[in-house]
Amino acid sequence: MRQIDQAVPVTGLGCLCAAGGSVAKLAESLFAGRRSIGWREVNGSRYPVFQLDSLSVPPGYDEGPECKRCGRLAIAATDEAMTHAGLTGEWLQRRRVGVCMGTTVGSAMNNELFYRDFRAARMPGVEPIRHYLQANPAAMVAQAFHLTGPCQTITNACSSGAVAIGHAAEWLRAGACDVVIAGGADMLCNVIHAGFLSLLITDVNPCRPFDRNRQGLNLGEGAGVVVLESRQSAQERDAPIQAWLRGYGNASDAYHISAPEPNGRGLRRAIEWAMAHAGLHPQEIDFINAHGTGTPENDRVEGRLFPEMFPGAPFGSTKGFTGHTLGAAGGIEAVITVLCLQQRRVPANIGFEEPDPDFLGRPVVENTSIAGKYGLSDSAAFGGNNAALIFQGQS
Amino acid sequence: MTEQRIAIAGIGLVGGFGRGKQAVLDALRSGGRPNGTVSVATPSGQRQLPAYQADVSSVNQFASAVALRRMNRFAKMAVLGGAMALEDAGWSRPLKRSDIGLVVASGYGASKSTFDFLDSMIDGDGRFPSPTLFSNSVHSSAASHMSIVLELEGPCLTVSQFEMSTISALLTAQQWLLEDQVEAVLFGAVEEICPVLAYCYDRFFGASACGPIEPFAWDKQTAVMGEGAAFLLLTRGRDDSTGYGYIDRLSWTQSQRATIPTDRLVVLGADGHTCYGAAYRRLSESATTRVAYTPVYGSMPGGQTFDVAIAAIAAQHELSPRQILSIKCDADGNCGIIECDFNRGSHSPV
Numbered sequence: 146m147r148q149i150d151q152a153v154p155v156t157g158l159g160c161l162c163a164a165g166g167s168v169a170k171l172a173e174s175l176f177a178g179r180r181s182i183g184w185r186e187v188n189g190s191r192y193p194v195f196q197l198d199s200l201s202v203p204p205g206y207d208e209g210p211e212c213k214r215c216g217r218l219a220i221a222a223t224d225e226a227m228t229h230a231g232l233t234g235e236w237l238q239r240r241r242v243g244v245c246m247g248t249t250v251g252s253a254m255n256n257e258l259f260y261r262d263f264r265a266a267r268m269p270g271v272e273p274i275r276h277y278l279q280a281n282p283a284a285m286v287a288q289a290f291h292l293t294g295p296c297q298t299i300t301n302a303c304s305s306g307a308v309a310i311g312h313a314a315e316w317l318r319a320g321a322c323d324v325v326i327a328g329g330a331d332m333l334c335n336v337i338h339a340g341f342l343s344l345l346i347t348d349v350n351p352c353r354p355f356d357r358n359r360q361g362l363n364l365g366e367g368a369g370v371v372v373l374e375s376r377q378s379a380q381e382r383d384a385p386i387q388a389w390l391r392g393y394g395n396a397s398d399a400y401h402i403s404a405p406e407p408n409g410r411g412l413r414r415a416i417e418w419a420m421a422h423a424g425l426h427p428q429e430i431d432f433i434n435a436h437g438t439g440t441p442e443n444d445r446v447e448g449r450l451f452p453e454m455f456p457g458a459p460f461g462s463t464k465g466f467t468g469h470t471l472g473a474a475g476g477i478e479a480v481i482t483v484l485c486l487q488q489r490r491v492p493a494n495i496g497f498e499e500p501d502p503d504f505l506g507r508p509v510v511e512n513t514s515i516a517g518k519y520g521l522s523d524s525a526a527f528g529g530n531n532a533a534l535i536f537q538g539q540s
Numbered sequence: 541m542t543e544q545r546i547a548i549a550g551i552g553l554v555g556g557f558g559r560g561k562q563a564v565l566d567a568l569r570s571g572g573r574p575n576g577t578v579s580v581a582t583p584s585g586q587r588q589l590p591a592y593q594a595d596v597s598s599v600n601q602f603a604s605a606v607a608l609r610r611m612n613r614f615a616k617m618a619v620l621g622g623a624m625a626l627e628d629a630g631w632s633r634p635l636k637r638s639d640i641g642l643v644v645a646s647g648y649g650a651s652k653s654t655f656d657f658l659d660s661m662i663d664g665d666g667r668f669p670s671p672t673l674f675s676n677s678v679h680s681s682a683a684s685h686m687s688i689v690l691e692l693e694g695p696c697l698t699v700s701q702f703e704m705s706t707i708s709a710l711l712t713a714q715q716w717l718l719e720d721q722v723e724a725v726l727f728g729a730v731e732e733i734c735p736v737l738a739y740c741y742d743r744f745f746g747a748s749a750c751g752p753i754e755p756f757a758w759d760k761q762t763a764v765m766g767e768g769a770a771f772l773l774l775t776r777g778r779d780d781s782t783g784y785g786y787i788d789r790l791s792w793t794q795s796q797r798a799t800i801p802t803d804r805l806v807v808l809g810a811d812g813h814t815c816y817g818a819a820y821r822r823l824s825e826s827a828t829t830r831v832a833y834t835p836v837y838g839s840m841p842g843g844q845t846f847d848v849a850i851a852a853i854a855a856q857h858e859l860s861p862r863q864i865l866s867i868k869c870d871a872d873g874n875c876g877i878i879e880c881d882f883n884r885g886s887h888s889p890v
Contacts, residue, residue, distance in 0.1 A: 187666070188666050188667050249678065249679075252649060252679055252700040253649065253654055253677070253679070254648070254651055254654060254736070255654050255657075255658060255677075257658060257661075257662075260655060260658045260662075260736070261662060263736060263739060264659065264662070266581050268581070268582075268583055270743075271740055271743045271744060274740050274744075278702070281700070281701065281702060283701065284701070284702075284872060287872075288872065293793075293794055293874075294792065295707075295708050295711055295792040296701060296704060296708060296792075296874070297699055297701055297708040297709070297711075297712070298699065298700050298701050299697065299698065299699060299700075300649065300678075300679035300680055300698045300699065300700045301680050301683075301696065301697060301698050302678050302679075302680045308697065312697070312712050312715075315712060315715040315716070315719070316711060316712075316715070318715070318719070319711070319714070319715045319718070321711055321792075336657070336658065336661070339661050339666060339669045339674075340657065340669065340671075340674035340677070341674075342669070343668075343669040343670060343671040343674050344671045344674065344675075345671075394695075395695035395696065395697070396638065396693060396694060396695060396696075397642070397684075397687040397692060397693050397694065397695070397696045398687075398693070399687040399688050399691055399692060399693045400688065401688070402610065402675045402676070402681065402684050402685065402688070403671070403675040410693075411693065414638060414693065418721075526680065527675065527678055527680065527684070528675075528678065528680050528681060528683065528684025528685075528687075529684060529687065529688075530680065530683075530684070530696050
């Protein structure tokens with residue numbers, strides 16, 4: 146893997162999740178150490194979930210077809226990111242603007258009511274299918290903003306959002322686009338919740354990433370979007386540059402359909418490739434925004450790997466604020482990583498109390514100052530896909 | 541539009557036509573037809589819909605019984621197609637390679653497992669859903685199984701963009717090669733027929749769901765469900781591994797704006813759906829020669845990968861011109877164009 150000397154400007158950020166309905170509100174919650182946890186009853190048990198508050202819910206979210214919620218979240222985050230980037234409709238119509246969006250729920254046809262009727266031979270109407278065919282998140286964003294460039298919904302499970310950002314940068318380097326809207330979006334959904342319960346990897350308490358007593362993840366919903374722009378385009382319109390995407394790596398464990406490779410082989414490779422792309426040495430990384438789901442297996446891999454690869458670098462998970470938003474996680478955490486670089490501090494790893502003796506290091510336990518030069522955000526997915534993004538701050 | 545060429549070093553195909561190149565050639569010569577039926581409940585009783593169905597039994601040549609134990613049919617099609625493409629290119633296993641990328645495009649994903657998981661939820665009153673079915677219902681499960689069975693440790697991508705799945709995923713595969721991120725990309729599309737899909741065909745299209753596919757009858761609904769996997773082993777083609785020739789140019793555009801050169805065979809992805817008929821009609825008007833391979837493999841969103849693979853095989857056997865333009869349209873007015881030149885193929889015929 147060689148260095149790719151084309152850093153890509155990040156010119157806009159947009160985000161909505163349980164920790165805030167906008168980037169500003171998200172930042173406020175993170176550094177105030179404030180989290181908002183809801184509860185959802187599944188099979189007679191209550192589980193913590195990180196859902197949007199009523200003020201943050203995008204228009205049409207509750208009233209419209211459920212399968213379009215991911216797309217609506219993506220549109221809301223894109224709207225904020227475009228405004229932040231200073232992109233207007235008229236300017237966009239004259240440019241090649243692509244959309245690269247990660248999701249998990251947003252591409253699955255899992256309408257329970259329709260299926261119950263179908264299997265009971267009640268001959269359900271096909272309106273839910275029509276809605277599903279109109280619910281592709283990347284296509285919904287493209288249609289909402291009249292964008293005509295390439296459109297890609299990435300379904301790499303929980304690394305989808307990070308992978309979408311990495312590939313969006315590739316499209317820019319290839320000259321296929323001037324601007325790419327990239328990130329991830331996912332919603333809370335009963336079927337997916339049941340799936341995670343079946344895997345026995347959810348915690349009945351608020352999640353505790355990297356804690357010795359962690360029991361699993363809590364699901365969340367939201368979207369995180371960045372505007373990536375070619376250097377030429379950003380220069381021509383004198384765009385405000387929030388950060389630079391410097392490196393990206395994507396690698397497979399080739400190990401198991403639902404468990405991570407215990408030694409983090411694939412994750413290490415993804416990080417090494419991102420570092421090689423960026424041409425950086427480990428000591429130059431100021432902090433790591435970990436995947437940190439709170440599951441025993443995931444956190445064990447990261448808790449061992451980070452202190453070994455980046456000795457002394459602060460690391461932490463923000464899933465204690467957002468929950469695990471699946472395909473959106475990489476997008477939301479990319480936004481958080483840029484925020485941390487801008488504010489030159491990282492938030493405390495909320496939920497962590499007791500160090501795990503199995504790890505070589507421990508996550509940040511309080512808001513921690515950083516130099517604000519380079520931040521790494523990693524994502525790991527079901528089936529062993531791993532992704533790493535490296536952002537460079539403006540400082 | 542991106543213009544740097546990438547080479548096709550190997551092809552693996554499984555579908556209603558059978559598996560492998562000879563099966564494709566036989567289907568091309570015979571015109572192709574559905575090879576099975578799917579039963580669907582209708583208000584007036586059970587009905588049999590024609591379908592192009594893949595036989596995945598030969599996947600055990602490439603994967604151990606242990607690996608296959610928890611693999612669904614969707615993933616088996618993908619593993620079979622991918623392994624055949626590697627074999628076709630002469631790449632023997634074990635690979636254990638991190639310099640091969642894997643890209644899987646699918647319009648509908650592992651929908652059968654998604655509904656099977658719902659069955660396990662409903663049957664157990666929500667209490668005992670199957671973790672295996674859940675793991676296999678995730679869109680990326682096919683790519684995960686492929687990475688495990690074929691020992692591919694490089695970058696991996698699953699794309700779900702309905703009819704535009706192939707072109708958008710191919711843009712990424714091309715860039716991985718051009719940036720020297722990998723030595724090769726195993727690229728493919730996989731689609732699966734499931735009972736819900738058959739039900740939808742019946743409800744949406746009624747009597748028209750029986751085909752046969754008439755790709756150029758623009759205003760007539762003639763689509764017939766298809767499933768299968770089509771994989772291409774893509775390289776930079778800087779040595780003699782070009783195999784079938786090259787993908788020269790990729791373009792994502794609007795069908796209204798697309799211009800079609802007159803010197804190439806136009807391979808239309810027209811698969812009997814009237815919602816794309818007008819776009820294909822317009823695009824084919826300026827084509828000197830046109831063809832559609834959908835009657836060989838059926839109607840499916842990821843069909844454009846089949847088109848490129850079949851065109852490459854057809855050109856190699858002098859059944860069609862060597863310079864082609866593959867076009868796939870969607871209902872939103874988008875259009876994916878893949879320009880290929882199969883002139884430099886040095887692969888031995890079957």
